[in-house]
Amino acid sequence: MAATGLRIGECIALTVDAVDxxxxxxxxxxxxxxxxxxxxxxxxxxxxxxGYRTLTVPAWVMPSLEAHVLGAVRLTVRVVQISEDCDLxxxxxxxxxxxxxxxxxxxxxxxxxxxxxxxxxxxxxxxAGTLRDPSGVSRDVxxxxxxxxxxxxxxxxxxxxVATQMDDTGVPVRxxxxxxxxxxVSMTQDVYLDRQPVCTAGATAxxxxxxxxxxxxx
Numbered sequence: 001m002a003a004t005g006l007r008i009g010e011c012i013a014l015t016v017d018a019v020d021x022x023x024x025x026x027x028x029x030x031x032x033x034x035x036x037x038x039x040x041x042x043x044x045x046x047x048x049x050x051g052y053r054t055l056t057v058p059a060w061v062m063p064s065l066e067a068h069v070l071g072a073v074r075l076t077v078r079v080v081q082i083s084e085d086c087d088l089x090x091x092x093x094x095x096x097x098x099x100x101x102x103x104x105x106x107x108x109x110x111x112x113x114x115x116x117x118x119x120x121x122x123x124x125x126x127x128a129g130t131l132r133d134p135s136g137v138s139r140d141v142x143x144x145x146x147x148x149x150x151x152x153x154x155x156x157x158x159x160x161x162v163a164t165q166m167d168d169t170g171v172p173v174r175x176x177x178x179x180x181x182x183x184x185v186s187m188t189q190d191v192y193l194d195r196q197p198v199c200t201a202g203a204t205a206x207x208x209x210x211x212x213x214x215x216x217x218x
Contacts, residue, residue, distance in 0.1 A: 001141075001155065003061035005162035005180050008141070008155050009033055012132040013042050016072045016121035024062060027054045028181065030089075032131055036103065038090060038110070040131045042077075042120075045086035053181055065123075073125040079118050082109035089120065091130060167193050 001011050009031035018027040029052070030044040057065065080088045088110075126132045141155040150157070159180060166176045177188040 001158045002161065003057050004055050005159050006055075007031065007159070007181075008134045008137050010181070012122075012124050012134065012137060014123040016069055016123060019065065019069055019123065021062070021066055021069065023056070024059070025054050025056050026065075028052065032134055034133060034135065035106065037107070038088075040090075040133050042089035042131060043086060044089060053178060055179060068123045072121040072123050073129045074119055074121050075125075075130065076117060076119050078115055080110055080115040081113050082106070089118070163188060163193055 001008070004011070004026065006028065010028050013030045013032045014026060015029070018029055019025075030042055032040060032042050034040050075091065077089050077091060080090070082088055122131065124132060126136075138155055141158075142153075145151065145153045145157070163176050163180060166179065167173070173185055173188055173193070176193070177185045180188060182188050
């Protein structure tokens with residue numbers, strides 16, 4: 001997450017075929033979430049169209065990424081096409097309505113939509129060899145922050161840190177928005193980037209407003 005700025009759900013949805021170790025890239029193809037009545041599933045559709053993106057990762061994360069790819073867990077899953085641009089990927093053993101009832105639209109889609117079986121390889125599986133639960137990962141991240149003395153921070157800190165680091169090194173805000181998967185640049189600017197306490201760009205931009213050289217200002 002610190003190497004990419006991915007959301008938790010996007011990060012744990014990473015599959016081996018979305019990783020190119022030679023080019024040092026990862027593709028964001030969807031997100032993992034928990035749905036009432038069916039549990040943890042992988043929706044092959046990011047939150048917005050801007051969510052579909054390919055990111056180059058820094059060299060320092062490659063040893064860890066390579067190790068995870070080598071240790072990826074293969075799962076046979078059921079894929080249900082719930083709309084033209086969204087598939088739900090779930091373990092074959094899942095039973096709808098096992099706990100809370102699924103929303104009517106989802107129940108309808110699961111019962112009527114075309115479905116098939118696939119094999120996928122999860123890069124960051126749970127210790128049980130299944131999809132990780134985002135809420136569990138969120139708690140783990142918060143626990144790590146508490147251990148580091150950041151007891152009021154959440155996983156959102158990692159996305160903010162990625163945005164801030166890119167901004168500090170002069171990356172244009174449009175590219176930062178693309179990195180984070182924001183459809184609107186204003187979201188990146190207003191929520192993820194701090195205002196600069198010292199601004200020097202104005203001096204250059206406003207120079208033409210000045211008086212000719214040598215003429216005293218009033």
